[in-house]
Amino acid sequence: MTRPSGGWWATRRNRQFALIVCFLLPSLVVFFLYRLLPLGWNVILSFQAWSPLKPAQWIGLENYAEMWAYDDVFWVALKNTLIFIAASPLAIAAALGIALLVNSDLKGAAVYRTIVFLSYPLMAVAVGIIWRWMYDERGGIINYALRASGLTTRPIGFLQDFDWALPSVIFAEVWQVIGFYMIILLTGLQSIPPNLYEAAHIDGAPARARFFRITVPMLRPSLFLCAVVGILNSFGSFDLVYIMTNGGPGHATELLITHIYKSAFVQSKFDYAAALTVVQFGLLVILTVAANRAAGGNVGAVERD
Amino acid sequence: MATVSLRSVRKSYDAQEVVHGVDLEVADQEFVVLVGPSGCGKSTLLRMIAGLEDISGGEIAIGDRVVNEIDPKDRDVAMVFQDYALYPHLTVFQNIAFSLQYRGVGKADIARRVAQAAAILDIESLLDRKPRQLSGGQRQRVAMGRAIVREPKVFLFDEPLSNLDAKLRVQMRTEIKKLRERVRTTAIYVTHDQVEAMTLADRIVLMHNGRVEQIGTPEDVYDEPATLFVAGFVGASAMNLVAGRVENGAQGCAVILGNGARLALPASRFEAHADMPVTVGLRPEHLHWSHYGTPSLQGTARVVEPLGSDTLVVFDLAGCELQARLPPRLVRRAGDPVSVAIAPEAIHLFDPATGHRL
Ligand SMILES: Nc1ncnc2c1ncn2[C@@H]1O[C@H](COP(=O)(O)OP(=O)(O)OP(=O)(O)O)[C@@H](O)[C@H]1O
Ligand SMILES: [Mg+2]
Numbered sequence: 001m002t003r004p005s006g007g008w009w010a011t012r013r014n015r016q017f018a019l020i021v022c023f024l025l026p027s028l029v030v031f032f033l034y035r036l037l038p039l040g041w042n043v044i045l046s047f048q049a050w051s052p053l054k055p056a057q058w059i060g061l062e063n064y065a066e067m068w069a070y071d072d073v074f075w076v077a078l079k080n081t082l083i084f085i086a087a088s089p090l091a092i093a094a095a096l097g098i099a100l101l102v103n104s105d106l107k108g109a110a111v112y113r114t115i116v117f118l119s120y121p122l123m124a125v126a127v128g129i130i131w132r133w134m135y136d137e138r139g140g141i142i143n144y145a146l147r148a149s150g151l152t153t154r155p156i157g158f159l160q161d162f163d164w165a166l167p168s169v170i171f172a173e174v175w176q177v178i179g180f181y182m183i184i185l186l187t188g189l190q191s192i193p194p195n196l197y198e199a200a201h202i203d204g205a206p207a208r209a210r211f212f213r214i215t216v217p218m219l220r221p222s223l224f225l226c227a228v229v230g231i232l233n234s235f236g237s238f239d240l241v242y243i244m245t246n247g248g249p250g251h252a253t254e255l256l257i258t259h260i261y262k263s264a265f266v267q268s269k270f271d272y273a274a275a276l277t278v279v280q281f282g283l284l285v286i287l288t289v290a291a292n293r294a295a296g297g298n299v300g301a302v303e304r305d
Numbered sequence: 306m307a308t309v310s311l312r313s314v315r316k317s318y319d320a321q322e323v324v325h326g327v328d329l330e331v332a333d334q335e336f337v338v339l340v341g342p343s344g345c346g347k348s349t350l351l352r353m354i355a356g357l358e359d360i361s362g363g364e365i366a367i368g369d370r371v372v373n374e375i376d377p378k379d380r381d382v383a384m385v386f387q388d389y390a391l392y393p394h395l396t397v398f399q400n401i402a403f404s405l406q407y408r409g410v411g412k413a414d415i416a417r418r419v420a421q422a423a424a425i426l427d428i429e430s431l432l433d434r435k436p437r438q439l440s441g442g443q444r445q446r447v448a449m450g451r452a453i454v455r456e457p458k459v460f461l462f463d464e465p466l467s468n469l470d471a472k473l474r475v476q477m478r479t480e481i482k483k484l485r486e487r488v489r490t491t492a493i494y495v496t497h498d499q500v501e502a503m504t505l506a507d508r509i510v511l512m513h514n515g516r517v518e519q520i521g522t523p524e525d526v527y528d529e530p531a532t533l534f535v536a537g538f539v540g541a542s543a544m545n546l547v548a549g550r551v552e553n554g555a556q557g558c559a560v561i562l563g564n565g566a567r568l569a570l571p572a573s574r575f576e577a578h579a580d581m582p583v584t585v586g587l588r589p590e591h592l593h594w595s596h597y598g599t600p601s602l603q604g605t606a607r608v609v610e611p612l613g614s615d616t617l618v619v620f621d622l623a624g625c626e627l628q629a630r631l632p633p634r635l636v637r638r639a640g641d642p643v644s645v646a647i648a649p650e651a652i653h654l655f656d657p658a659t660g661h662r663l
Contacts, residue, residue, distance in 0.1 A: 198357050199390040203404035203451075204378035213403075217394040 039281070046275035051268060063275035074276065076251045077259040081234055081280075084170060084255065085287070088230025091174040092223060095181030100215075102182070103189045113186065117179035124176070128243030131172035135159050135244075159245050165252040169244055173237055181226045188222030189215070224295030231287045235280060256280045307368040307381075307458035307491055308333050309354065315362030316349050316515075324349055324515045326363065331491060338494045340502035341512035342538070347495040350512075351461050354493060355384050367458060378407070383452035384461040388468060389444045391436040391451075397423075398432040401450045408455075422454040425487060442473045449481075453488055460492040466501065478504060499539050503527070511535050529653075533660040536586045536653060542617065545587040547625045548657070553579035560585055560654065566602050566623035571649045578654070578663055586653030589617065592629035595646035604643040606636050618643060 008014055046063055050056040067074050102113045119127070134141050135158035143155040158168040192215065200210045216223075238257045241247060247254040247262065256276065264273035309331040316324035324346040331337045339347045352358040354365055356377030365372055372380050383404075391400050398419055405415045423429045426446040436444055445465060452460055465481075466474045478501060485492075485505075496502055502509050503523040511518040511526060511534070519531040530536035536544045549560045551570070558570040562585060595601035604622035611633060618629050618636045620643040629645055636643055654663040 193388070193390065195386050195388065195390040196392060198355075198377075199384070199386060199392075199451075200403070201357070202355060202377045202382065202384050203455075204407035205403070206407070209407065213395075214392065220394075 042274045042277055045271055046278045048271055050271045052270070056271075063272050064279075066272065067275060067279065073251050073254060073259055074256075077254040077256045080166060080252075080254055081256045083166065084173070084234035084237065085231055087170045087174060088227060088234070091178055091230065092181055092185075092226045094174075095178045095226065096185050096219075096223075098178070099182045099185040099189055103186055113182075116182050119176050120179040120183075122176065124237070124239040125243050127172060127176045128240045131168075131175075132159065132244050135168055160249055162249055162252045165245055165249055169241055169253050172244065173233065173240055176240075177229070177233055180229065184222050184226055184229075185219060188219045192218045221295055224291055228288050228291050231284065231291065235284050256283075308366075309459055309491060309493065310366040311350075311354075311363065312366075313363040314350065314353060314360060314365060316346070316353060316358065317361045322361075322515065324353075324361075327512075327517050329510060329517070329520065331493060334489045334491055336485060336492045336494065336505060336507045337510060338496060338502040338506035338508075339510045339512060340496055340499055340538075341518075343497055345512040346515040347497070347512055348463055351384075351463055351493060351495050354459070355382055355461050356380050381458040382461055383455045383457040383459075384463065385448045385452050385465045387464040389436075389448040389465075391444060391447055393436050395435070396432065397428065397434055397436070397439070397447050397450075400436070400447055401432075401454050404451065404455050418454050419450075422450045425453065425484065426450050441469050442477060445469060445477055446480075449484070453484075453490075456490075458491065460490055460494075462492065462494040464496055465494075467496070467498070474501075481505060500541065503539070509539075511538065513538075529662065530586070531662050533584060533586075533655045536655065536662075540588055540590075542589045542628065542630060544653070545585075545589065545592075545627045546655075547585050547587075547627065549583050549585040549654075551575055551578045551581050551583055551654070560652065562622065563624035566625070568602070568647060568652055569649050570652060570654075575654060575663065582657060583663065584655040584657045586655060587627065587647060588651065589628045589630040591651040592627065592631075592645045592647050594631050594635050595644050601644045601646045604645070606639050606641045606643050609636055609638055609641070 009018075045056075047058060047060060048056040049059045049062070098112075098116055102109045102116070106112070133139070135143075137143060137155045137157045137160065140158075142158070143152075146152045147155065156164060158164045196214055196218075197210055200214055205213065234255070235257060237255065238261060241253055241255055241258050242261070245253040247258045257280065260273050260276045260280065263269045263276060309329075311327050311329040313326040313328060314324060315322060315326050327350060329337070339350060341347055349358060353360050354367075356372065356375065360373050367380055367382070392403065395403065401419045401422055402415050405418060410418070419432070420429070423432060426449055428443065428446045428450060431439060431443060431447070436447065439447065445468075448465065466477050469477060482505060494505060506523055508520060508522055509526050510520050513534045519526055519535045521529075521531075526535055526539050530539060530544075533546065537546060547562055549562045549568075552559050552561050552567075553576050556569075557572060558575050558579075559567050560570055560575075560583065561567055568585070602622055604620040604627070606618050606620045607626065608617075608619040610617040610619075613633070615630050616633050616636060618631050620627060620629065620636075622643075629643070631643075631645075655661065656663055
């Protein structure tokens, strides 16, 4: 081995830097090859007219203009995606309720905690199939229960009906992610020092005030972490929607992500899909940054004195 | 302003009893310190007074009112926690004002009272800060401010100084004493530090294993420790406790240590205990250097620890190992002769079987 004496290699700091780079390199390479490079290429592609086997042609903003002016499905998908996002506060509120229950002295809290969380590690495909069965018009357990209890007389086609389809898909998505929200919120709850509640109790704050003046502000970073996860999920729930409805009926459950998929791989409009992807990505960045800002820039952090 | 009465108060966690019947009367405006080793039940007792723990047996009264079943917020007590329990997301002002908001105090009144408390504690410049922007000592003051702004009937302190470094602790101890002159409210203060207890208390309650060992003024517990435990616990340097035997002979009453060292006892007090084996308690600061001529005990130094103002000498006396706090430079190194004497009144005798003072 030859080692240059003196020079760059001589200082300890530089040697450490070289070592750090060595350790980081594999993941940086992967990150570059599979994230940055496609993203960059995707942005370029969105300004081009291109289909496989044909040379690319620069067309400026034409893809975006088409999206804006002619693509009704884009607007439907955007609206549905935003509804998806808007549903997550409700899911987070429900998860907070469960977390509070599980965090109390409830008997068997550990069991409930596990049960609630169990849905999260399931594959979205499996969740989609389970819920498709449950929503089924003829054999589904939900329709069975509704009719058995006399709430309805005719079966509801949850995934076939234009009005029911989106809420039904959202419900399945919420069911899956609520366990994750709950674990995050539970961790947040458990990191609140109990003597804050004791101090507040002695100070005379009633239960409501203890919740809104201690629990909620102390949970703020956890709540916003859930919100960010909710936003990410709404953009990424491809597999669930694909399995349950494939965007249908009509485009009632079309999300940006399914629209992108169909544009690219069904209609082979890769250039147009690239433009859609850029829009979705931009939206995602804006929303998550906004959420992080709203949380005071410390999403997921634990506030202590 | 109120008295606090504890009448055979007990506490059990499941089947385990941790406080075994404590009786205590705290007078109006009195500052009582609960002191004892870790795990003796001081915090548990304090938390029962605050209402944070159920009372398993007995009765607690604040003023004339039995509070066993009364909610903490209606007991009119304020508590300072060991880790301060400041609300991290609220400013100092909001922290101090917190309790007033739930007691129907008007906005202007709140501002005035917070300002007043802040002035007393010298934290006026910190009112807009969040707790995490404060030093340990400043947080401590805010915690105090939160308590005094309420003007409660009783202050409860649970080791409020134990998270501070040694120097700041001494400083805050003095501050609490000063504060006490301005705000004369009944207070119960928990600590495991006997120096804190001695310096702050009107009366000390010594606890051990969930029982009260002794209640008395700092002088009482120092001069006349009721039990071996108290004798060992109170005092800047631990009391020497060695086995001995009472002898009532021609030369009067005396106690014999080890293989023959003889300490004269006050006349007549211990005659009834003649020939009884006893535990002898001698405070290191009461063993004084004896000059030529006075009757003295001769020993040999084993360890010499100069402290500047005085010197701690561990020495061997008739086969017993004793510690003495002597003036500096009299004993210089191990092996030097040690010659000490002790006043008969300063000798404590305990029954080794029961641990009680004779
Ligand atoms: N929630 C609880 N469940 C069971 N045992 C408890 C509980 N809280 C306290 N104990 C027990 O009660 C006893 C007294 O505890 P306590 O906290 O009052 O001690 P302490 O005197 O304040 O000690 P320290 O100086 O360490 O704070 C201890 O033996 C402790 O193990
Ligand atoms: Mg304690």
